Amino acid sequence: MPDVLGQGGTIGILGGGQLGRMLAVAASRLGFRTHIFDPAANPPAADVAHALTTAPYDDAAALRAFADAVDVITYEFENIPTAALDLLEAMRAVRPGRRALATSQDRLLEKAFLTGLGLTCAPYAAVGSLAELTAAVARIGTPAILKTTRFGYDGKGQVRLNSPQDAAAAWAAMQDAPCVLEGFVTFTHEISVIAARGLDGSVACYDPGQNVHEGGILHTTTLPARLTPAQRTDAVLMAAKVLNALDYVGVLGLELFVTEAGLIANEIAPRVHNSGHWTQNGCAVDQFEQHIRAIAGWPLGDGSRHSDVVMENLIGDDIMHLPAIAKERNAAIHLYGKAEARPGRKMGHVNRVRPLGH
Amino acid sequence: MPDVLGQGGTIGILGGGQLGRMLAVAASRLGFRTHIFDPAANPPAADVAHALTTAPYDDAAALRAFADAVDVITYEFENIPTAALDLLEAMRAVRPGRRALATSQDRLLEKAFLTGLGLTCAPYAAVGSLAELTAAVARIGTPAILKTTRFGYDGKGQVRLNSPQDAAAAWAAMQDAPCVLEGFVTFTHEISVIAARGLDGSVACYDPGQNVHEGGILHTTTLPARLTPAQRTDAVLMAAKVLNALDYVGVLGLELFVTEAGLIANEIAPRVHNSGHWTQNGCAVDQFEQHIRAIAGWPLGDGSRHSDVVMENLIGDDIMHLPAIAKERNAAIHLYGKAEARPGRKMGHVNRVRPLGH
Numbered sequence: 001m002p003d004v005l006g007q008g009g010t011i012g013i014l015g016g017g018q019l020g021r022m023l024a025v026a027a028s029r030l031g032f033r034t035h036i037f038d039p040a041a042n043p044p045a046a047d048v049a050h051a052l053t054t055a056p057y058d059d060a061a062a063l064r065a066f067a068d069a070v071d072v073i074t075y076e077f078e079n080i081p082t083a084a085l086d087l088l089e090a091m092r093a094v095r096p097g098r099r100a101l102a103t104s105q106d107r108l109l110e111k112a113f114l115t116g117l118g119l120t121c122a123p124y125a126a127v128g129s130l131a132e133l134t135a136a137v138a139r140i141g142t143p144a145i146l147k148t149t150r151f152g153y154d155g156k157g158q159v160r161l162n163s164p165q166d167a168a169a170a171w172a173a174m175q176d177a178p179c180v181l182e183g184f185v186t187f188t189h190e191i192s193v194i195a196a197r198g199l200d201g202s203v204a205c206y207d208p209g210q211n212v213h214e215g216g217i218l219h220t221t222t223l224p225a226r227l228t229p230a231q232r233t234d235a236v237l238m239a240a241k242v243l244n245a246l247d248y249v250g251v252l253g254l255e256l257f258v259t260e261a262g263l264i265a266n267e268i269a270p271r272v273h274n275s276g277h278w279t280q281n282g283c284a285v286d287q288f289e290q291h292i293r294a295i296a297g298w299p300l301g302d303g304s305r306h307s308d309v310v311m312e313n314l315i316g317d318d319i320m321h322l323p324a325i326a327k328e329r330n331a332a333i334h335l336y337g338k339a340e341a342r343p344g345r346k347m348g349h350v351n352r353v354r355p356l357g358h
Numbered sequence: 359m360p361d362v363l364g365q366g367g368t369i370g371i372l373g374g375g376q377l378g379r380m381l382a383v384a385a386s387r388l389g390f391r392t393h394i395f396d397p398a399a400n401p402p403a404a405d406v407a408h409a410l411t412t413a414p415y416d417d418a419a420a421l422r423a424f425a426d427a428v429d430v431i432t433y434e435f436e437n438i439p440t441a442a443l444d445l446l447e448a449m450r451a452v453r454p455g456r457r458a459l460a461t462s463q464d465r466l467l468e469k470a471f472l473t474g475l476g477l478t479c480a481p482y483a484a485v486g487s488l489a490e491l492t493a494a495v496a497r498i499g500t501p502a503i504l505k506t507t508r509f510g511y512d513g514k515g516q517v518r519l520n521s522p523q524d525a526a527a528a529w530a531a532m533q534d535a536p537c538v539l540e541g542f543v544t545f546t547h548e549i550s551v552i553a554a555r556g557l558d559g560s561v562a563c564y565d566p567g568q569n570v571h572e573g574g575i576l577h578t579t580t581l582p583a584r585l586t587p588a589q590r591t592d593a594v595l596m597a598a599k600v601l602n603a604l605d606y607v608g609v610l611g612l613e614l615f616v617t618e619a620g621l622i623a624n625e626i627a628p629r630v631h632n633s634g635h636w637t638q639n640g641c642a643v644d645q646f647e648q649h650i651r652a653i654a655g656w657p658l659g660d661g662s663r664h665s666d667v668v669m670e671n672l673i674g675d676d677i678m679h680l681p682a683i684a685k686e687r688n689a690a691i692h693l694y695g696k697a698e699a700r701p702g703r704k705m706g707h708v709n710r711v712r713p714l715g716h
Contacts, residue, residue, distance in 0.1 A: 007697075337366060
């Protein structure tokens with residue numbers, strides 16, 4: 001397979017949620033077709049994709065047929081089973097590559113990787129038993145958060161410990177899964193850097209956005225973030241360091257806490273990221289197209305921002321506000337085509353756009 | 359059928375070219391599915407649509423099944439056969455409606471409609487024979503252009519008469535099709551207004567863009583257009599007058615010549631228009647979403663422009679410049695996924711974006 005995907009080439013996407021949907025739209029702008037692989041019927045991305053495979057990730061025949069039908073493979077979520085990856089990688093390039101996935105699938109590996117690069121993380125300890133949890137709490141203190149090392153997202157697989165007495169209940173809730181205890185850091189706010197690295201090793205970063213969460217789920221991302229010029233530079237350099245160390249190809253999200261002592265790395269997501277949705281209405285090349293450009297071997301867009309943006313997620317019943325939002329001036333709506341609005345379910349987002357600096 | 363299309367509703371689009379493709383993408387942003395009807399296999403819009411019907415426009419069974427499968431019907435081109443429209447209209451709302459189609463399908467009707475509204479058109483005459491052409495040339499003078507009254511686009515079905523001696527050859531080239539002879543007007547430049555009217559009768563216009571054609575095909579549209587404030591107001595009022603007179607629902611393009619004596623109406627297109635592609639990167643709500651909003655019964659976007667834009671069509675071999683364009687700063691690329699670059703074929707466009715007033 002040539003490194004640069006030709007016009008009319010097909011991009012395989014593992015996962016057909018809203019990220020896959022917006023990747024498919026961006027791919028269409030560059031003249032590519034997309035083929036979605038998802039275990040669920042009627043995934044949101046299928047509405048805008050050329051082809052859909054509905055099969056579980058352990059269906060080797062379906063994975064093989066999928067790989068056969070596409071030119072390059074990417075994904076919208078990091079928890080892809082290893083066996084599926086093994087099979088796909090043997091047939092087609094999977095971008096971003098294995099190292100990024102392995103690192104981000106495991107919170108312990110991720111923290112070791114980040115600290116190994118010289119980034120600061122919150123204090124943490126591996127926890128495989130109640131005894132280890134008790135020892136970790138004694139060292140790190142409370143409040144602290146116990147998280148499964150794998151398969152957590154949007155606040156799932158997490159328990160907060162407000163005092164050492166919470167240890168037994170917290171450990172019981174984890175059902176013997178390998179965990180990591182993370183200490184709290186005192187931060188003023190959270191930001192994230194959406195950064196990309198091309199096949200040729202070039203790197204492009206978007207301006208950091210400032211994130212506000214509600215109930216463990218991202219609520220808003222605001223551009224520009226409240227940052228000193230030095231912090232802004234630090235954030236971007238950290239992201240570039242991560243990209244290079246992973247020999248990364250594609251878009252990556254790096255979440256950082258802003259503290260008086262500097263920036264503390266929270267986590268990386270080896271994919272387009274909810275906190276990068278603002279780029280759809282703030283930049284000539286958004287994070288979805290940037291990702292497609294990278295994995296297709298195209299030059300990256302430069303990431304410069306033409307407008308200030310506040311991105312707000314529409315979660316669950318937020319979708320009921322749609323009639324009012326549709327009447328707002330300069331509000332760009334992005335819905336995911338999900339039939340049912342369940343609590344906590346991301347139904348869409350709105351980018352409220354303002355001229356730079358206003 | 360309710361007037362306001364609910365989340366997850368399906369929009370049927372007649373025609374699967376690039377306009378249908380970009381309408382489908384815009385529909386996905388609002389949570390709608392699209393179903394494309396096109397006689398050709400593998401139309402560009404099918405890559406991003408939920409469903410595709412491949413059938414000729416005289417296949418009544420296919421048209422009926424298509425109408426059954428969708429909630430509302432629109433189109434990307436105005437030359438839809440009357441019998442197909444009759445059948446579809448009986449089953450579903452077709453927006454924009456019949457009056458807009460009938461008017462724009464026939465250059466004579468269109469000119470009578472526009473002059474009836476008080477707009478100025480170039481001098482014209484109906485031509486059904488060589489004798490009528492000779493008489494028309496005597497009245498209107500040369501240079502003049504003889505056009506078939508129906509089914510012309512992108513410079514096709516047109517012959518230029520440089521002198522009265524050209525009449526016989528021009529008439530012969532038309533093969534007895536009903537024609538209209540149009541006189542030339544001395545204009546400094548051409549503009550177009552992309553305007554929309556909602557189901558509730560509200561109207562929203564984008565700023566006029568300035569068009570440059572090459573070989574009868576649109577080459578660039580530049581925002582802002584060179585216009586006095588009075589001309590800008592006139593242009594927008596003309597578009598609104600047309601929309602109201604047609605009881606229009608959707609986006610319409612109105613081409614105008616700018617002359618020292620004022621604006622002269624050239625033609626209307628009852629659909630999204632090539633000269634409105636700049637809105638994709640200049641406005642929070644682009645022409646494609648505006649059209650979907652209108653036909654779905656949503657509130658219109660306000661049409662305000664956050665950036666200046668120069669839209670350039672990539673025609674035929676222009677696509678060879680893609681590697682260089684991809685490296686440009688602030689160039690937003692939109693490709694149509696067409697496999698083969700034939701001369702005169704619209705392969706994509708690029709929107710070059712600048713901050714307002716720079």
